[in-house]
Amino acid sequence: MSVVQQMATPLFFSDNAVAKVRELIEEEENPGLKLRVFVTGGGCSGFQYGFSFDENQEDDDTVIERDGVKLLVDSMSYQYLVGATIDYQEGLQGSQFVVQNPNASSTCGCGSSFSI
Numbered sequence: 001m002s003v004v005q006q007m008a009t010p011l012f013f014s015d016n017a018v019a020k021v022r023e024l025i026e027e028e029e030n031p032g033l034k035l036r037v038f039v040t041g042g043g044c045s046g047f048q049y050g051f052s053f054d055e056n057q058e059d060d061d062t063v064i065e066r067d068g069v070k071l072l073v074d075s076m077s078y079q080y081l082v083g084a085t086i087d088y089q090e091g092l093q094g095s096q097f098v099v100q101n102p103n104a105s106s107t108c109g110c111g112s113s114f115s116i
Contacts, residue, residue, distance in 0.1 A: 011037075011073065012085040013066045017097060020088040021069045024053070034063075034070040037086055037099065039077040047080065051097045 021035045036054040039047050057063065060075040073081055084101040 010062060010078070010082050011064050011071065013064050013069070013071050014085055014087040016088040017071075017086050018066050018069045020097070021071075022067070025069070028053075030055070034072050035086075035097070036072040036074075037077065037081065037097070038074055039080045049099045 017035070021033075025031060025033045032055045033053045034055070034057065036052045038050045038052075040050055042048050054072060057070075057072060058074065062073045062075070062078050064071040064073075071086060080103060081099070081101065083103060084099050087098050087100060089096065089098050
């Protein structure tokens, strides 16, 4: 009897985020664009999330592909984002990509800064 082990998905790319990235790629008419999420030092809680569109995929990037849309995470940021969900939310404060991170011990009011 063999046991099949499944690797846990390192990052979750929500339906809303996938749809928004696809929409933005279509608007730009550039199918080579990918959403990059990264973590930098700073912000009110020690670290902050960043998002950008990137045509280049680096050798050390982790790539999460869903429905033909790619999410890139560099090797330094990856350790802080394992198990997180990348989402896109529209609300009273505007529309934005957000990270729901179970590794964050605290977050600031704006939701873009966190500590471990």
